[in-house]
Amino acid sequence: MDKLIETKELYTNFYTYEGTVRALNGVSLSMKPGETYGLVGESGCGKSVSVRSMMRIVQSPGKIESGQINLFMSDKDHQKGIDILKRSETYMQSVRGNSISMIFQEASSSLNPVLKIGDQVGESFVFHRHEEMVKEAIDRLLEKSEKSSNGLANFFRNISVKLLQSELNSIEKYDLKVAEIDKELLEIEDNEDEASIARKHSLNFWRDRCQEYNFLIKIQRKIPILNAYQRGIGKAIRRNVLQLLTELGIPNPSNIIDRYPHELSGGMQQRIVIAIALACHPELLIADEPTSNLDVTIQAQILDMIKDLKKTKISSVLFITHDLGVIAEVCDRVSVMYAGDVCETATVKDLFKNPQHPYTKGLLNSVPKVEQGEKLATIPGVVPNLVTPPSGCRFHPRCPYAMEICKNEKPEIFELNDEHSTSCHLYSQKEDK
Amino acid sequence: MGLLNYLIRRLLLMVVILFGVTIVVFSIMMMLPPGQRVAIYLQDERVNAEQFEALIEKYGLNDPAPVQYARWVKSVFKGDFGFSVTAQAPVVDGFKQYFPVTLELVLLSGPLIILVGILLGSAAAVNKDKPIDHFARIFSIVGYSLPTFWLGLILLMIFYGYFGLFEPGILSNEYRDVFFSEGFKSFTGLLVIDGILNNRWDVAADAFWHLVLPTINLVILSSALIMRLMRSSMLESLGQDYIRTALAKGASKKVIIAKHARRNALIPVVTISGLMMAGLMAGMVITETIFSRPGIGRWMAQASLRLDIPAIMFNVLFLSGVYVLINLVVDIIYAYIDPRIRLA
Numbered sequence: 126m127d128k129l130i131e132t133k134e135l136y137t138n139f140y141t142y143e144g145t146v147r148a149l150n151g152v153s154l155s156m157k158p159g160e161t162y163g164l165v166g167e168s169g170c171g172k173s174v175s176v177r178s179m180m181r182i183v184q185s186p187g188k189i190e191s192g193q194i195n196l197f198m199s200d201k202d203h204q205k206g207i208d209i210l211k212r213s214e215t216y217m218q219s220v221r222g223n224s225i226s227m228i229f230q231e232a233s234s235s236l237n238p239v240l241k242i243g244d245q246v247g248e249s250f251v252f253h254r255h256e257e258m259v260k261e262a263i264d265r266l267l268e269k270s271e272k273s274s275n276g277l278a279n280f281f282r283n284i285s286v287k288l289l290q291s292e293l294n295s296i297e298k299y300d301l302k303v304a305e306i307d308k309e310l311l312e313i314e315d316n317e318d319e320a321s322i323a324r325k326h327s328l329n330f331w332r333d334r335c336q337e338y339n340f341l342i343k344i345q346r347k348i349p350i351l352n353a354y355q356r357g358i359g360k361a362i363r364r365n366v367l368q369l370l371t372e373l374g375i376p377n378p379s380n381i382i383d384r385y386p387h388e389l390s391g392g393m394q395q396r397i398v399i400a401i402a403l404a405c406h407p408e409l410l411i412a413d414e415p416t417s418n419l420d421v422t423i424q425a426q427i428l429d430m431i432k433d434l435k436k437t438k439i440s441s442v443l444f445i446t447h448d449l450g451v452i453a454e455v456c457d458r459v460s461v462m463y464a465g466d467v468c469e470t471a472t473v474k475d476l477f478k479n480p481q482h483p484y485t486k487g488l489l490n491s492v493p494k495v496e497q498g499e500k501l502a503t504i505p506g507v508v509p510n511l512v513t514p515p516s517g518c519r520f521h522p523r524c525p526y527a528m529e530i531c532k533n534e535k536p537e538i539f540e541l542n543d544e545h546s547t548s549c550h551l552y553s554q555k556e557d558k
Numbered sequence: 559m560g561l562l563n564y565l566i567r568r569l570l571l572m573v574v575i576l577f578g579v580t581i582v583v584f585s586i587m588m589m590l591p592p593g594q595r596v597a598i599y600l601q602d603e604r605v606n607a608e609q610f611e612a613l614i615e616k617y618g619l620n621d622p623a624p625v626q627y628a629r630w631v632k633s634v635f636k637g638d639f640g641f642s643v644t645a646q647a648p649v650v651d652g653f654k655q656y657f658p659v660t661l662e663l664v665l666l667s668g669p670l671i672i673l674v675g676i677l678l679g680s681a682a683a684v685n686k687d688k689p690i691d692h693f694a695r696i697f698s699i700v701g702y703s704l705p706t707f708w709l710g711l712i713l714l715m716i717f718y719g720y721f722g723l724f725e726p727g728i729l730s731n732e733y734r735d736v737f738f739s740e741g742f743k744s745f746t747g748l749l750v751i752d753g754i755l756n757n758r759w760d761v762a763a764d765a766f767w768h769l770v771l772p773t774i775n776l777v778i779l780s781s782a783l784i785m786r787l788m789r790s791s792m793l794e795s796l797g798q799d800y801i802r803t804a805l806a807k808g809a810s811k812k813v814i815i816a817k818h819a820r821r822n823a824l825i826p827v828v829t830i831s832g833l834m835m836a837g838l839m840a841g842m843v844i845t846e847t848i849f850s851r852p853g854i855g856r857w858m859a860q861a862s863l864r865l866d867i868p869a870i871m872f873n874v875l876f877l878s879g880v881y882v883l884i885n886l887v888v889d890i891i892y893a894y895i896d897p898r899i900r901l902a
Contacts, residue, residue, distance in 0.1 A: 182805045184797070185686075215810075222808035229806075234799040239821050239896055252808040385897040401807060 135192035150465035163456035213329035230414035232394035236386035243382035249404035262357030285354035392423035592619035640868030658747030660853030675781035679788025701782030832888030
């Protein structure tokens with residue numbers, strides 16, 4: 126099957142003073158390239174933790190305990206899938222913001238209040254397109270010195286070009302070293318014998334400690350006047366940021382770029398957050414409730430923007446929301462989560478027409494309808510405390526169809542058909558008969 | 559132009575504050591009976607009871623308070639702060655003699671205190687619950703709860719008492735003669751810098767040698783608070799959403815700490831650091847007394863004991879001026895670090 130990213134039996138815990146919060150209870154999701162995938166559930170059900178685990182940015186006191194996250198990207202190294210939980214931190218840094226990126230809820234707190242918008246957007250280019258930026262700066266300088274006949278200015282330009290080239294060399298050296306390590310890692314990826322595991326360990330260790338810049342470059346960047354050549358890189362980044370903001374249809378980008386986050390409106394801040402995520406043309410965009418805390422008109426604009434981007438720039442979107450309306454509007458396939466479990470996965474149409482899991486049914490029933498006369502249906506009970514989650518199926522205390530087995534055993538995923546699966550004992554029992 | 563406008567306004571406000579300080583200082587002095595206040599005008603002469611009354615009459619110490627206040631302010635504007643008995647010189651001359659000694663210590667220990675506090679604090683926050691964090695926390699508890707005089711005495715006992723290193727004072731005897739000799743020009747009053755400017759590196763080294771213990775004392779005691787504040791502020795900043803955004807962008811740990819977390823964490827630390835620098839000047843009383851450095855702290859301690867009112871009044875006025883100025887500097891740094899704060 127064609128896949129983009131999949132998680133297998135993912136367990137993530139948070140170690141708090143109250144106890145261990147078992148936030149993810151064996152989450153298995155699978156996303157195909159090119160689709161818009163929805164993840165829906167009430168607050169605290171583990172939607173955000175799932176996607177943060179996928180990017181390995183679960184912050185302390187959280188920790189991914191076990192499971193697999195396989196990443197399949199279009200470049201040749203990733204085609205057979207790489208378990209990113211086994212890779213080094215620097216590998217993850219090269220993936221984050223580059224092939225997978227993320228936009229967050231509450232744009233106002235997601236932007237650093239003391240840095241200019243241009244710097245914050247530009248950082249993506251610094252991390253992932255440094256080589257291109259340096260090349261662009263060199264090209265610009267060469268172009269300029271060809272045009273001008275000012276000897277002194279050209280002399281300084283020549284020095285700058287030399288320095289930029291030394292930086293470029295060091296980046297290339299670093300890339301080569303890393304590529305070598307990655308190649309070897311890929312070769313022994315599936316080997317599980319002791320020697321390979323030790324080798325993998327040491328390779329990952331050395332990958333983290335590869336120095337991108339040699340000592341000389343470090344010094345040349347620090348010396349005042351001499352480091353003026355860095356301005357060329359800064360300008361190249363600025364041009365790219367401007368271009369990106371213009372492409373995204375953000376009005377007056379040259380003004381916005383020098384502003385601070387607090388000077389922008391909420392909708393504009395969310396657009397900037399999207400711009401940061403899209404800077405390096407990721408293959409997968411994860412949108413973590415991008416429209417909560419925005420008013421309805423801005424919500425619609427942001428949703429339209431993401432839908433447009435889906436058509437033009439990014440192939441796959443993983444959309445997290447608690448709003449079923451948004452899911453119906455933008456997604457192709459949906460997974461419903463409850464208390465760290467994936468209850469049901471189906472195409473949007475199937476899910477709304479033919480919900481199988483009792484929780485999904487309850488969820489869909491509790492959506493208010495216009496023609497509705499009687500009282501709004503709700504799911505009885507409250508969301509469990511995940512420090513002491515219910516045994517077996519975590520939904521059983523609130524489930525109207527709960528059986529004896531539900532209290533004791535966690536249900537397996539049961540495939541109703543190719544596109545529809547649910548994890549509920551109601552269906553696995555039917556199969557038995 | 560915003561900054562210039564702001565500066566002018568703040569400086570005008572400073573004049574008003576200092577005016578208020580003069581009133582407070584003067585009121586405190588006026589609580590003393592005229593007979594004691596006469597001492598201000600005595601330059602350590604012996605006087606009998608009759609002359610005493612005559613002096614009180616002569617200097618108008620029985621006049622209504624506002625009249626006396628006006629007279630005092632007038633003399634202050636002339637630059638005449640009276641005669642300091644403890645310094646055995648006019649107050650202004652005494653200040654010129656004592657201030658560089660204090661300034662030298664403040665200039666050395668101040669930046670060190672801030673640097674140690676900030677670096678240790680952020681290292682502790684980044685490595686939370688690891689050995690360096692435990693060390694920093696113990697260091698801060700110890701530093702914050704030790705009395706200044708006790709630590710000072712212990713340091714002197716260990717280093718000077720047992721090992722004969724770092725003797726108290728500001729210069730060794732042999733170099734004191736050099737310092738006061740004809741050929742030695744005093745440019746700044748700061749011994750280390752004067753030594754270098756006179757091309758007497760041995761003098762500079764000796765003066766620096768005498769600075770070591772008081773500096774260690776001050777750094778241990780004062781950086782504790784900054785470290786503690788920096789740690790908690792850094793922890794808060796590391797837990798913010800924008801750190802997650804930076805992570806998701808692919809930032810390395812180094813970039814996150816240096817570029818995203820630390821600058822935000824510095825905002826509350828700057829305030830405390832500013833107040834601490836001003837407090838350092840005022841808090842020299844004990845440090846300078848213990849290490850027998852003739853600075854304004856020790857001067858003030860002696861002046862208080864001997865009721866040297868002109869010296870006390872001048873120093874209180876001076877220190878409040880320092881406080882106000884440092885606060886102004888802090889506000890400007892504040893606005894530089896945090897763009898959300900406008901200087902208005």
